[in-house]
Amino acid sequence: MTPTTPGGPTNAAAPASPSGPTTATSRWHMSKESVTGFMPVVVLLALLVGLSVAKPSFASLASAQVLAEEASILLVLCVGQTLVIMLGGIDLALAAMASLASILIGLWLPTNGIFAILGVLTFTTLAGALTGFVHAKAQVPSFIITLGTLGIWSGFALALSAGTTIPVREHYDLIGWMADRTGPIPNSAAVALVFVGLVMAAMRLLPMGRYVEAIGLAEPAAVMSGIRTVRAKTLIFALSGFGSGLAALMLVARMNSGAPSLADTLMLPTVAAVVVGGTAITGGVGGLSRTIVGALIIMVLRVGMAVIGIDAAYEQIVYGGIVILAVGLTIDRARILIVK
Numbered sequence: 605m606t607p608t609t610p611g612g613p614t615n616a617a618a619p620a621s622p623s624g625p626t627t628a629t630s631r632w633h634m635s636k637e638s639v640t641g642f643m644p645v646v647v648l649l650a651l652l653v654g655l656s657v658a659k660p661s662f663a664s665l666a667s668a669q670v671l672a673e674e675a676s677i678l679l680v681l682c683v684g685q686t687l688v689i690m691l692g693g694i695d696l697a698l699a700a701m702a703s704l705a706s707i708l709i710g711l712w713l714p715t716n717g718i719f720a721i722l723g724v725l726t727f728t729t730l731a732g733a734l735t736g737f738v739h740a741k742a743q744v745p746s747f748i749i750t751l752g753t754l755g756i757w758s759g760f761a762l763a764l765s766a767g768t769t770i771p772v773r774e775h776y777d778l779i780g781w782m783a784d785r786t787g788p789i790p791n792s793a794a795v796a797l798v799f800v801g802l803v804m805a806a807m808r809l810l811p812m813g814r815y816v817e818a819i820g821l822a823e824p825a826a827v828m829s830g831i832r833t834v835r836a837k838t839l840i841f842a843l844s845g846f847g848s849g850l851a852a853l854m855l856v857a858r859m860n861s862g863a864p865s866l867a868d869t870l871m872l873p874t875v876a877a878v879v880v881g882g883t884a885i886t887g888g889v890g891g892l893s894r895t896i897v898g899a900l901i902i903m904v905l906r907v908g909m910a911v912i913g914i915d916a917a918y919e920q921i922v923y924g925g926i927v928i929l930a931v932g933l934t935i936d937r938a939r940i941l942i943v944k
Contacts, residue, residue: 644881644897651904659911667907669790673858675903676796678873679896680851683803684732684844685874686895691840692820692887693746697735698848699871700757701728705852706862707761709779710770717775725849731757732845733838740837754871761864770862782857792854799850803843804892812836820887872923877902879930902926 656663681698688695705724712720731753739749772779782792807813815836818826827833851870856862881898883890905926906919914922 644894644901647880648897648901648904651901651908655904655908655911658908662907662911665788669785669788671900671903671907672793673790674906675899676790676792677851677854677858677867678870678877678902679796679899680799680847680854681867681870681874682877682895682899683800683892684840684847686878686881686883686890686892687803687807687816687840688746688844689875689878689883689885690816690820690887690890691746691837692823693739693837694750694875694885695735695841695844696747696750696871697754697757698732698750698844698874699867699869700754700761701731701845701848702852702855702867702870703863703865704757704761704764705849706856706866707765707770707864708862709852709856710772710862711764713772713776713778714774718778720775721778721853724852725846728845728849728852729842730845732848733842735845736838736841737834739841740834758864758868765862765864767864772856772861776860779853779857780860782854792858795850795854799847800892800896807892812839816840817888820884820889822888869920872920872927873902876923876926876930879927885931 661667681702684698685695705728708724708727709720712723716723735749735753738744739746782795784791786794807816815826815831815833818829818831819833819836823833848867851867852862855866859866877898878890878895879885879898880901881890881894881896883894883898902923905922909919909922910916
């Protein structure tokens with residue numbers, strides 16, 4: 605048999621040029637992701653400058669403290685929402701769970717003291733874990749199961765409170781410190797930043813961070829690679845539940861009472877903050893550092909609407925429009941051929 609020469613016709617085809625369409629597509633996606641990550645910072649700076657010009661008193665330490673206090677509760681709720689969305693899901697029940705937790709704090713704190721706080725945080729964490737487990741194990745869409753639990757938590761909150769506000773007087777000092785300030789820094793903002801920092805460190809240092817991204821980008825591939833998706837989703841929803849309990853403590857500390865709808869208006873702003881910050885609603889892309897910027901944008905917008913005289917009743921309309929616009933601009937249509 606005559607050996608085939610190196611230059612003969614049986615040689616494999618030469619590899620595609622690096623300047624081919626695949627590389628061009630990759631570059632386009634990289635540039636789009638860079639813009640998505642950079643633009644929220646530009647928007648935040650523009651809003652801050654615009655408000656400072658429209659109302660010079662906004663550029664003051666007192667205004668910064670108020671803004672930090674307002675953003676802290678939203679940011680705590682956004683931690684779990686961010687990670688759930690990065691999984692490719694959504695948590696519609698986290699605000700309703702916070703409202704229920706505020707009722708439980710009002711009922712339990714006077715008689716149980718510190719154990720009431722631990723009990724509420726344990727309850728919300730386990731409730732979130734159960735939601736995540738059923739979602740992952742029974743393959744119930746996160747939208748459906750959290751919509752159902754939203755109704756359950758809201759119903760329990762109304763039943764336990766009889767539809768009234770529950771004032772907190774005894775042992776209030778156990779949570780009241782979160783409504784105070786240590787020097788120029790609001791304690792609620794410090795608590796929120798510590799919580800966010802711990803979760804960010806855990807996501808960066810532990811395998812869970814990579815698991816969340818892998819599940820969000822391609823869950824079938826994550827399953828085939830050996831990632832325990834049921835465990836990962838259960839843990840992330842548990843973290844979302846813990847965030848709801850912590851937000852409830854901060855709300856009760858500020859309001860000195862619990863109420864069956866105390867946190868309900870924060871559900872839409874959590875989604876808005878996450879997607880405005882640059883976390884993809886389709887999952888896999890984003891992070892908590894982006895959500896910090898997104899939460900600040902939402903809070904600055906709230907202040908801005910008050911400055912220009914927009915009635916607070918229209919806030920939800922603005923947040924809804926923001927969610928639609930942000931998703932429309934940032935959704936990766938290359939990964940979803942048909943949007944349903």
